[in-house]
Amino acid sequence: MPDTLPPETPLLVTLRVNEHDHPLALDPRTTLLDALREHLGLTGTKVGCNHGTCGACTVHIDGRRQLACLVLAAAAQGRDIRTIEGLSDADGALHPMQAAFVAHDALQCGYCTPGQIMSAVACVTEGHTRTDAEIREYMSGNLCRCGAYPNIVAAVRDVAQQKAA
Amino acid sequence: MQPFTYARPASLTEAFTLAQQPGAALLAGGTTMVDLMRGDLTAPSSIVDIGHLNELAAFDTSGPVLRFGALARMADVAEDATLLSAYPALAESLQLAASQQLRNAATVGGNMLQRTRCVYFRDGVSACNKRVPGSGCSALDGITRDMALFATSEKCIATYPGDWGNALAAFDTSVEVSSASGTRTIPFAELHVAYGDDPAVETTLRRGEIITAILVQATPAGRCSTYLKVRDRQSYAYAVVSATVALEMQGDVVQSARVSLGGVATKPWRSHAAEAALTGVTLNEQTALAAGHAGFADARPLAENGFKIELGARAVARAALVASKRI
Structure with a gap:
């Protein structure tokens, strides 16, 4: 029974990330965020x-x-x-949303940008782009503590319109 | 975060067995649970992950009883076409809650049980009878702007934060719960408890019980409804106050009314006083506002949250006027 194991026992977990399987031995407390960054080196x-x-x-x-x-x-x-590491093509070409963030200067410091872009890609897929x-x-x-919001909205709008065209 | 064992039951039956064990806690979407564990606000010795049990994820809004599987995702229910047209208040309460990332993860069953945002509970160090029973309540002498005006006690004045739970309170809602020893149905008004001697006790759920579904009796008032949320910023914030109003109208006259209030009580708060004030009246700005004030007649304001009485009354009034036009 799992509940009789001491809590320190590592869990054997296979995570499928960006189309690759990664077998890991993890403390049960490990979040997906920590697994990506600290165990898989995906610091994006x-x-x-x-x-x-x-x-x-x-x-x-x-x-x-x-x-x-x-x-x-x-x-x-x-x-x-x-x-975010799995967003661009195998040949390194930027995803259209990444290109739109560059084109619209939708960032300043860039720290929030991977999360913004992953969210923006999903926002377009969901269809939640009918109006600004x-x-x-x-x-x-x-x-975004730098306040790049107007340009982020412009990038999302741009990609949504490209997709609709 | 304190250590715990992790179990991923293959079936609901196995989950019932695991959930019975002392110190066990259920994990569904995790958006509240993981955050509480990280802050050491809860420290289960075992986690029973039920998030993948698809048998609890279905929902059906077409019948005489709306049935929401406990593990239906907030984002999915929020966009249900039937709910949007026949029960806009319920759909809006979900759309206006949290962010899309959270709504994609969070479940409608787990969301009802989210715990207060009271800063003295969340900070992990202040005196808090909810976190450390008997330690006192820092909020009583603290910043009371966000605290409750209804169903408070000398031991706790923390607000129930859930939009979905507050909207459900306006309808004839019940909660189906199951365990290894059987299934029972709890009227929604009896799921959450007002804080008495022990504010750590928030619901009438028993050890080992799993919420399997939320049931809402169909009503024509659903169509003529709205959830109005007033926030400190335009999006992605908890309610300062909220009002759910559902009406049955005949011309301008209210035949029946359902009203619940959010951001002002320690549990989801149906206002029978506001409902009584609306019923039978010709609806206009004056009568709607009078009903809003009736809803707050028994409010017990603290030093800094008295503004919620007028704000809440006006939220009820506007919600009633908006709802009445959705015929």
Whole structure:
């Protein structure tokens, strides 16, 4: 029975990240965010508040945006995880949303940017881009302390319009 | 975060067995649970992860009883076409809660149980009868702007934060719970308890019980409803106050009314006084505002939260006027 094991016993967890399987032995307390950064070296996903309020750790789980800081790595077994590192093509070409962030200067310091971009890609996929107001509402889970919001909205709008064209 | 063992039951039956054990806690979407554990606000010795049990994730809004599987995701329920047209208040309460990332993870069952945002509970160090029973309440002499005006006690004045829970309170809602020893149905009004001697006790759920579904009796008032949320910023914030109003109208006259208030009580708060004040009246700005004030007649304001009485009354009034036009 799992409950008779001492809590220090590592859990054997296989995480599927950016289309590769990674077998790991983890403390049960390890979050998906820590597993990505500390165990897989995927530091594109950022630690912001580590509290579920800033969006810096946004990743896609089974195609939907979620916060990696609030997911236990063990609970992400068997799920398809995509991080910012998995967004560009194999040949290194930028994803259209990454290119739009560059074109619209949608960042200043860049710390929130991986989370913004992962959230923005999902926002377009969800179809929550009918108006600027809707983009702002559905991007509100990603904070940018530099205040690049107008340019972030412009980038999301641009990609949504490209997709619709 | 304190150490725990992690178990991933293959079935609901196995989950019932694991959930019965002392110190066990359920993990669904995790958005509240992982945060509470990281802050050492809760420290289960074992985690029973039920998040992957798809049998609890379905929902059906078409029948005489709306049935929401406990593990349905907030984001999915928020966009249900039937709910949007026939029960806009319920859909809006979900759309206006949290962020899309959180709504993708959080479940409608777990969300009802989210714990207060009281800073003295969350900071992990202040005296807090909810976190450390018997330690006192720093909020009583502290910053009371965000604290409750209804169902408070000398031991706790913390606000219940959930939008979905507050909206459900306006309807004939019940909660289906199951355990190894069987299934029972709890009226929603009896799921959360007002804080008495022990504010650490927040619900009537028993050890080992798992919420399997939320049931809402269909009503024509659902169509004529709205959830109005007033926040300190435009999006992604908890309610300073909120009002859920659902009406049955005949012309301008209110035939029946359902009203619940958020951000002002220690538990989801149905206002029978506001409902009585609306019923039978010709709805206009004056009568709507009078009903809002009736809803706060028994409020017990503290040093800094008295403004919620007028704000809340006006939220009820506006919600009633908005709802009445959704025929």
